[in-house]
Amino acid sequence: MELSEEWKALLPIRHSFNSPLLSSSSSSFGPLIFNPKPKTLPKTLFSSPSLFPPLPPPPPPVSSLPHFLSTSASIPYCISSSISSFLCDDFVDDHPHSISSFLSHNRLCFLPCPDQKLYLLFFSTGLNHDHIGFLVIHIQDNELKVLGNDGGDVLLGGNHLNGHRIRRILVNPDGDESDPTVVGQLMAYTMYSVHWYCVKIVESSKVPVLHYLGSKLFKKSIIGCCWSPHLYEQSVVLLENGALFLFDISESNLNREKLRVSWDHDFSTGSGKKCEWLGCEFSWHPLILIVARSDAVFLADFRPYNKCEVTCLAKIQMFNLSLGHSASEIEKERFLALSRAGSDGFQFVLASRSSLLLCDVRKPMMPLLHWAHTLDSPCYVDVYQLSELRSQARDDRYGWATASGFCILLGSFWNCEFNVFCYGPSSSASEGSVVGKGISKFCKPFIAWDLPSDLLLSSRDCPCGSCLVKQEALKDALPEGVDWRQKKEIVVGFGILNREFRELMSESDEFGGFTLVRLMSSGKIEAQRYCASWDSVKKSDVAHTQSKESWLNFGGDLLYSFCDAEYKFHKKFKFLKLDYLKGYLNGKLAEIIYSKMKMPSKGHLEKEILSINSHEILCKKLKACGFARFKNSPVIGLDDISVPTSIYEIGLKQMWATLPMELLQLAFSSYRVPSDDNESPSEFLAVPDIPQLPPFLLRDPSSHSSSSKVVQANDSIVGPLLPLPVLLTLNEFRNGRPNAQATCAFSSEVERRRRCNEVLKVVSDDDRNEKGVDSQKSKRFLVYHPDPVGVEGEPSAKEQLQGNSVYTDKKFHKLISKVKDEGQGSCSGPTDGAGLELFDDLCPIKLEFNAPAITLSSQELRALKTMKEQFSNWQKGFKPYQELRNRRKF
Known part of the structure; x- marks a missing residue:
């Protein structure tokens, strides 16, 4: 069946079947595959840390949220992986700009200067990539050379961006012959501002300079900009809300005009998803623009006056x-990139998730060519004449194809994938009659000359199957949250030198080729020669022979911003000896301390740390905290309970209270700053002002600054400087044992358990009053387990502790609270002068507020009484609380 050109264009060109617009024989067009020239290595032209791309830490993997939903223990029921992926579709933005916005554009911009026989390379640089940097490429002795500043670094433009990161740089070759020093215009835009420059080359020094023309600040985010190919000084800016601004720049002024356009709702695609603007390009007329959105492309004609x-x-x-997409694939389909095609302004190329389209503004809704690609979210597209990629060919058999063909380069810097799509007129049209040639010149019945081929921008990858499988395995082996791009050197920008410039190097190949200059993520600028070939490279000998891990160990994170300033502060390193900690964990702390005590002291004894005044202040403060008060009492620490406390904490308080003052002076000290600059300061927490024994619940850092050189005499002390197990072991040596072997067998953990058992025995004797033994004696303590449920019929505390309860540390199984004395909390009504004790009878345990005394007025007491009655009524109806009172006989 013979199909019309319109129907042919709707059938995608793909590998699975032959499209009517795919040439059946590509041999008549010459080789259309471009490979790095064999047996040639890339030449490093320049290298600097200032060229590192400005990437933030990589985003978390897209699968993190589905993985969390399907594996998280916090979700009470199981969620399958398919359901979790479905739920995440509404939360995870799969638009490429959300994944690779920092590498969505070419970061290397070329400005040819044919009269000067130079090339200017522009890029962003600086700590935040807020400066315009550039280098000069010229030819010397048939080789490419790079010129920078006198210090061997990059040349810099003026600092006019005020610290804002550059998103993209665009250049416009010189179109005005009135000033011979001007070689072009440059435009750089950040997220909210656009800046214009004039590029000049001073005749005397041959050094290029950037002459600042002006800037414009916007309230909305900038999506894209473009230079006019018709009027040299005009450019257009597209904002995130679809607004368009036309600028006309000159050295004397900067004229701005907002292009009034209404994006009518009739053009809505009805997908229900938020649409995002992609970019804009000039069409065949200075007042006609092509504007792309993620769901549609528009032609905006501003020729009618005020319309x-x-x-x-x-x-x-x-x-x-035509692609046979499923419903879910259709929902995710969107346009990703736009570019002009050809010099007449009628054609443009458009890339989506799965398609590449060659369109003409004269044929709306009907593409000229339609390819199906397999690239992952391509966000870069550009069109080249085939003569730019097959220049200086020794074999001229395919000269007509070289002169009339085009190549579309589509890919993604983020994913390191690029494809070349070749198209042009059919061979019959070019070999036909004069009339046929004239018709084809205007109608341009393009066909695809071959299936797309890969373009290896980096020559460090081997395309053989073994290396590809190996690289994928290494990617999967990286820890979660580490992106493989952090460990691999990738291409973040490139440019192709034109034919006139390459002819100066006298390079030629059988079927032609081109020279590519690329910017690597490691901060290097390299040159690589490519040649046209009939077949793709099956194996790269240089890349294949490298170690399998070399590409993942390229010296750290390559895609992070690097600070070019040196570290200005003095570096100090303090090494910690952990032999005491190791001995404690292995139950051999006493042996370690005993072996250290047997070693002879080296050098002179250290000077006395504390003065006499500081020593007296320390002893006074320690005694006020309760140290050395209850050395012979079996109920150490129980009288000081003000909040529910575990038996473990009470046992620790008892051990601290029984230590002698000589050892406590080793554990606590006045704050001391080091007198020697080589000594590293140590910051300890201050002992609270409220008299209490350790362990301290809440504390603040010392009030002294570590940078001070003067020690003020005051009553503030810090500590503990030594842990309790060390102090207990030293106390055992101080008391003396019959022999060293018995002393070394001492265990601080055994001592802790013994003290806790003593406390538990005292509390258990008190708790026996509940069972009728000595029932006349008042109950002093309440012992309970922290049961998270606390309702009859649920598992007991013991069962929960052995199961999946959060209370897994047995040191805190039993908590103790002090019961208030008889008669406490007898306030029955508001009286003048009553304070916080008004609430004592609402709680069975003794309440101690860490607050100054409060005197309440009559009005405040009446309000508190009302609140107290409401809370009391709630307690009477709360079943677990009433059961606790009845069980404990409160």
């Missing part, structure tokens, strides 16, 4: 049927 006519050129849904 804009909008035509829809393409919609995302019109290609879904």
Whole structure:
């Protein structure tokens, strides 16, 4: 069946079947695959840390949220992986700008200077990549050379961006012959501002300079900009809300005009998803623009006075049927990139998730060519004449194809994948009659000359199957949250030198080739020669022979910003000896201390740390905290309970209270700053002002600054400087044992358990009153387990502790609270002068507020009484609380 050109264009060109617009024989067009020239290595032209790309830490993997939903223990029921992935579709933005916005554009911009026989390379640089940097490429002795500043670094433009990161740089070759020193215009935009420059080369020094022309600040985020190919000094800016601004720049002024355009709702695709603007390009007329959105492409014609006519050129849904997409794939389909094609301004190329389209503004909704690609979210697209990629060919058999063909380069810097799509007129049209040639010149019945081929921008990857499988395995082996791009050197920008410049190097190949200059993520600028070939590279000998881990160990994180300033502060390193900790964990702390005590002291004894005044202050403060008060009492620490406390904590308080003052002076000290600059300061927490024994619940850092050189005499002390197990072991040596072997067998953990058992015995004797033994004696303590449920019929505390309860540390199984004395909390009504004791009878345990005394007025007491009655009524109806009172006989 003979199909029309319109129907042919709807059938995608793909590997699975032959499209009517795919040439059946590519031999008549010459080789269309471009490979790095064999047996040649990339030449490093320049290297600097200032060229590292400005990437933040990589985003978490897309699978993190589904993995959390399907594996998290906090979710009470199981969620399958398919359901979790479905739920995450509404939360995870799969648009490429959310994944690779920092590498969505080419970070290397080329400005040719044919009269000067130079090339200017522009890029962003600086700590935040807020400066315009550039280098000069010239040819010397048939080789490419790079010129920078006198210090061997990059040349810099003026600092006019005020610290804002540059998102993209665009250049416009010189179109004005009035000033011979001007070689072009440059435009750089950040998220909210656009800056214009004039590029000049001073005749005397041959050094390029950037002359600042002006800037414009916007309230909305900038999506894209473009230079006019018709009027040299005009440019257009597209904002995130679809607003368009036309600028006309000159050295004397900067004129701005907002282009009034209404994006009518009739062009809506009805997908229900938020649409994002992608970019804009000039069409065949200075007042006609092509504006792309993620769901549609429009032609905006501003030629009518004070009016804009909008035509829809393409919609995302019109290609879904021809690709055979499922419903879910159609929902995710969107346009990703836009670029001009050819010099006449009628054609443009458009890339989506799965398609590449060659369109013409004269044929809305009907592409000229339609390819199906397999690239992952491509966000870069550009069109080259085939003569730019097959220049200086020794074999001229395919000269007509070289002169009339085009190549579309589509790919992603983030994913390191690029494909070349070749197209042009059919061979029959070019070899036909004069009339046929004339018709084809205007109608341009393009066909695809071959299936797309890979373009290896980096020559460090081997395309053989063994290396590809090996690299994928290494990617999967990286820890979660570490992106493989952090460990691999990738290409973040490139440019192709034109034919006139390459002819100066006298390089030629059988079927032609090109020279590519690329910017690597390691901060290097390299040059690589490519040649046209009939077949793709099956194996790269240089890359294949490298170690399998070399590409993942390229010296750290390559895609992070690097600070070019040196570290200005003095570096100090303090090494900690952990032999005491190791001995404690292995139950051999006493042996370690005993062996240290037997070693002879080296050098002179240290000077006395504390003065006499500081010593007296320390002893006074320790005694006020309760140290050495209850050396012979079996109920050490129980009288000081003000909040529910575990038996473990009470046992620790008892051990601290029984230590002698000589050892406590080793554990606590006045704050001391080091007198020697080589000594590293140590910061300890201050002992609270409220008299209490350790362990301290809440504390603040010392009030002294570690940078001070003067020690003020005051009553503030810090500590403990030594842990309790060490002090207990030293106390055992101080008391003396019959022999060293018995002393070394001492265990601080055994001593702790003994003290805790003593406390538990005292509390258990008190708790026997509940069972009728000595029932006349008042109950002093309440012992309970921290049961998270606390309701009858639920598992007991013991069962929960052995199961999946959060209370897994047996040191804190039993808590003790002090019961208030008889008669406490007898306030029955508001009386003048009553304070916080008004609430004592609402709680069975003794309440101690760490607050100054409060005197309440009559009005405040009446309000508190009302609140107290409401709380008391709630207690009477709360069943677990009433059961506790009845069980404990409160």
